[in-house]
Amino acid sequence: MPGALRSEIVITYDSPMGLMVNYHGKAQWSNLEASYDNWLANREPPLFGSEPDARVWALATAANDPASFPILDIGAGTGRNTLPLARRGHPLDAVQLSSQFAETIRQQAGREALAVRVIQRDVFTTSDDLRRDYRLILLSEVAPNVCC
Ligand SMILES: C[S@@+](CC[C@H](N)C(=O)[O-])C[C@H]1O[C@@H](n2cnc3c(N)ncnc32)[C@H](O)[C@@H]1O
Structure with a gap:
């Protein structure tokens, strides 16, 4: 996957019966550029504040x-x-x-x-x-x- 990458470990679990718990772990990789491009589609501007630092x-x-x-x-x-x-x-x-x-x-x-x-x-x-x-x-x- 090209570009700057970030990663997260996502852990999910379920308890189908009694005292039993199933854990699932998986690594999720995402591309930083694509994540930010997504912001424009899904968030209201201003994205980083309306005044300069x-x-x-x-x-x-x-x-x-x-x-x-x-x-x-x-x-x-x-x-x-x-x-x-x-x-x-x-x-x-x-x-x-x-x-x-x-x-x-x-x-x-x-x-x-x-x-x-x-x-x-x-x-x-x-x-x-x-x-x-x-x-x-x-x-x-x-x-x-x-x-x-
Ligand atoms: C939290 S925003 C801050 C934006 C702006 N500096 C401000 O203060 O409003 C972080 C920005 O850094 C850019 N960025 C992150 N890593 C970068 C890299 N390696 N090269 C160029 N831009 C990068 C992101 O695309 C994003 O626009």
Whole structure:
């Protein structure tokens, strides 16, 4: 199965008669990209909150000249941080695994003519297409996905 994987162990049991209990265990593997794509179909937006992360916003707004303060948003979701920061004038690169989330950001950035480059892929694939001069790199609420 391609892409970033996650796994769960599902244990079920039944008690057909008396004191007897049957346990069944099975490993379930799922693809992280597909799981997130599913969110768009089954959940009400906003999926990750309607305001940018307060710490991220405080760090970015300390920069007086946003245009010279490029930002990399890794695991950008639907653009909760990317879009407000781009509106402030920061050049934004948004790396996003889920193709549907990436498209959501791309469309909104296009509508507002924002300086957002959406890179749809697993962040671990390469860094060749990334800039070397980011002043801020965000991993907002992404660590549980990438580390464990
Ligand atoms: C909980 S959401 C947080 C979204 C956004 N950072 C925010 O704070 O609103 C985690 C995001 O990280 C993305 N993600 C997880 N692992 C990734 C990876 N290896 N490469 C790129 N994106 C990844 C998921 O697709 C998802 O959009």
